[in-house]
């Protein structure tokens with residue numbers, strides 16, 4: 001989505017769980033928007049990013065963790081004894097077709113400093129691992145929003161960060177609530193998945 005534009009108000013998000021963001025805001029405004037939504041529903045909100053330069057810039061009132069989303073889901077969340085009712089997965093960056101130059105170079109430098117090489121297969125796999133772990137710790141009604149995921153035709157394959165998550169999720173019984181159809185640059189898009197409830 002680039003900027004977080006989804007309106008959460010019409011979703012029946014289970015307020016007994018927490019709102020989790022993996023990939024904190026970096027100019028896009030997603031963290032603040034999710035924090036405000038959680039606050040309005042009296043829900044807990046956690047944002048996770050593995051880049052300390054990103055987490056250090058977050059407002060102090062936001063509950064944040066500086067680690068990978070996978071580590072958070074494997075080691076920290078189970079200790080908290082919480083369930084996740086809405087997960088926004090927007091992390092390991094994906095290099096869209098035709099994307100090159102300054103933006104990709106800057107991303108590569110940022111990830112390189114943290115010992116990670118940008119790679120689209122690794123991005124899709126990382127989001128799949130996180131989706132699987134969120135699914136394990138979900139509330140009965142659970143939403144998962146994956147950013148930078150798109151199809152080029154109405155019946156085409158999903159591409160981008162969620163290219164592995166969506167086929168897996170459909171096998172588990174998730175439905176696609178909303179998704180973007182994008183046929184030209186700037187490649188972007190998102191997919192909103194839901195399991196449980198009506």
Ligand SMILES: C[S@@+](CC[C@H](N)C(=O)[O-])C[C@H]1O[C@@H](n2cnc3c(N)ncnc32)[C@H](O)[C@@H]1O
Nearest residue numbers: 023024025026028030049050051068069091092
């Ligand atoms: C596209 S940005 C997030 C943008 C933000 N959601 C917004 O809309 O403003 C991706 C972020 O994911 C972080 N990241 C990449 N891989 C990660 C991982 N495995 N776990 C946690 N954070 C990760 C990067 O450090 C970067 O800050």
